[in-house]
Structure formats: structure tokens, C-alpha cells
Amino acid sequence: MHEIVFETSLSDTDAISDSLIALGALSVAVEDALASGDGETPIFGEPGMPTAVQAWPTSRLVVLIDIGTAPAGFWAEFCGQDDRFSQLPYEIRAIKDQDWVAETQRQFSPFFYRDRLWVGPHWHAPPAAFERQGIVIRLDPGMAFGTASHATTQLCLEQLTQQLTPAPPNLRVLDVGCGSGILAIAAAKLGASCVHAIDIDPIAVQTTEQNAAFNGVTISVALADQSPPESFDVVVANILSQPLKVLAPMLSARTRPGGRLLLSGILDRQAKEICEAYQPFIGHLGRLAVLDQRDGWVCIGNPSS
Numbered sequence: 001m002h003e004i005v006f007e008t009s010l011s012d013t014d015a016i017s018d019s020l021i022a023l024g025a026l027s028v029a030v031e032d033a034l035a036s037g038d039g040e041t042p043i044f045g046e047p048g049m050p051t052a053v054q055a056w057p058t059s060r061l062v063v064l065i066d067i068g069t070a071p072a073g074f075w076a077e078f079c080g081q082d083d084r085f086s087q088l089p090y091e092i093r094a095i096k097d098q099d100w101v102a103e104t105q106r107q108f109s110p111f112f113y114r115d116r117l118w119v120g121p122h123w124h125a126p127p128a129a130f131e132r133q134g135i136v137i138r139l140d141p142g143m144a145f146g147t148a149s150h151a152t153t154q155l156c157l158e159q160l161t162q163q164l165t166p167a168p169p170n171l172r173v174l175d176v177g178c179g180s181g182i183l184a185i186a187a188a189k190l191g192a193s194c195v196h197a198i199d200i201d202p203i204a205v206q207t208t209e210q211n212a213a214f215n216g217v218t219i220s221v222a223l224a225d226q227s228p229p230e231s232f233d234v235v236v237a238n239i240l241s242q243p244l245k246v247l248a249p250m251l252s253a254r255t256r257p258g259g260r261l262l263l264s265g266i267l268d269r270q271a272k273e274i275c276e277a278y279q280p281f282i283g284h285l286g287r288l289a290v291l292d293q294r295d296g297w298v299c300i301g302n303p304s305s
Helices: 013-022 071-081 100-106 128-133 151-163 182-189 202-214 241-246 248-254 268-281
Strands: 002-008 027-032 059-065 091-094 111-113 117-120 135-138 172-176 194-199 220-223 232-238 255-267 289-294 297-301
Touching: 002 071, 013 027, 013 059, 013 071, 071 091, 111 151, 117 151, 117 182, 128 135, 135 182, 151 182, 151 232, 151 255, 151 289, 151 297, 172 182, 172 248, 182 194, 182 202, 182 232, 194 202, 202 220, 232 248, 241 248, 241 255, 241 268, 248 255, 248 268, 255 268, 268 289, 268 297
Parallel strands: 117 135, 172 194, 172 232, 194 220, 232 255
Antiparallel strands: 002 059, 002 091, 027 059, 111 117, 255 297, 289 297
């Protein structure tokens, strides 16, 4: 296989990528060409919300083509369809055969929090200390969000570990937007007596049930519109800021008086508007504040008294 690599200051990188795929490219990766050692400049958006920035000032496109396609001919055909690139420098790289399974597995490193919680896929082994006295969660990447590799999931796991160590008797936890079930499984392993998980995606519901069984815990899982309106001691929702705002009345109501509400999937610049959106509904919970932050993301909750 070969890669064709080029850089552009054009903002319509999505349309450019679509054109390359239509010509037969196997994949197109768009990167920040000016990324420093601290990583690329983040560009975030949410479904249904306009994004102010559509592309980086300079984007690097890496186009993967199969071994039977001549790279120079592919590029010439692409430039024939879009003459903006006819004079643009580009590079052709040969791709050596690799163990792609191993390469993919290397992207998913285990996550651990102090000596209390370890989360990782089946091809990693936890340290002996976790096997003896900590909590081990086995979770392979799949079709539902949640492997502990994302900052928002890590923040929620750390907050749950802090608040459920030790877990009070008869503690009830609700995970809204459960994805892979990672937060619900963590709550059950940390000692919650009753854990309920809901999602709008049937695949997430099925995945959570399978992951819970694999980890040896019992979790009640349901589609969001089939969940009874009970209240819980801890309610956690790791989604995105826009749905979190829409769900403010429901999430607040599902948290019992004096309970804990944990919200993530929120950029640090969105924290103030989330707190303001919840303020009319959380008189029984006190106030919301940023509990922790990582990589531009925050976890918001009502601090313990």
C-alpha cells in the first residue's frame, strides 16, 4: 500500500476527503499540520450545533490507497477533478507490512487510579497489586463509547472511585448514556448496591449487558424511554454539553436530595453555561462546580459538604 501526503490551508477538508474516498482511497486522515509537541489544536463540535472553526489553519491529509493503485495516477485523477491541487506539493510513501492488530491494540493502554481501580482490555494484565486488593475491569474496545482512554471517562471514574470508597450501604447509582457500561460496572465493583444504566442506543444497552456479565456484576440496563422515574444517590452522565443542558430537569430530578450529580463530556469553556443551566433545578443538591479537569475537558458536580 501507499500513502499520499499533502498539506492545505483550505477549510473544506470534509468535502476534499469525500472526493478522495469516492476515487477509491481506503482512508483519509486529516491532521493539524502545525501541531506542536503538546498536540494538535482542538476543534470540537456537537451534533446539531454549528462549529465556529471548520479546519486548522494548515491541515495535513494522509491518503491511504491500495497496492493495486498507482499513486501518481491517483493523484493526477484527483487533480483533474479539483484543479486547486494541481500545483500543490505532495509526497508518496510506501507502507510496509505491519501487524495491524498489534498496532491497534497498542492504542488502548490500561487506565488505573491510584491502587484502587484498573481498567484495560484483555490483552493487558493488571499489576499484581490490583489483582490482590484493587478493582479490575476488563473492557475491550467496541461499538459503544467507553474504554477509559478518553479524559472525560477517566474523570468520571476517578470521581466515582473517590465517592464510593467506601461505598455507603444501600447506595443506588444511575448511569445516563452508559455507552459500554464502564461507569456502571465501576460503580457496581466499587460496592454500589443497585446500579441502573440507560442509553438511547440499543447497541449500548446490549454492550453494557455483555460487559457487565463478563465482569461478573449485576446491572439493570434499559433504553432511556423505558426507565422508571426513580431517584438515586449518585447520578452520572458522561455525554456532551448540549444534551446535558436538555436533560437538566430530568438528571436533577433523578438525583435524590443530598445526593451527588456528576456531569462530564464538557469542555472547560462550557462549564459556566452548564452550571447556569442546572441552577434552577438543583435546589435540593446545592451548587455545581468544576471538580476536576483534564486535556481541556471538565467534570462538574455538587461538591460534598
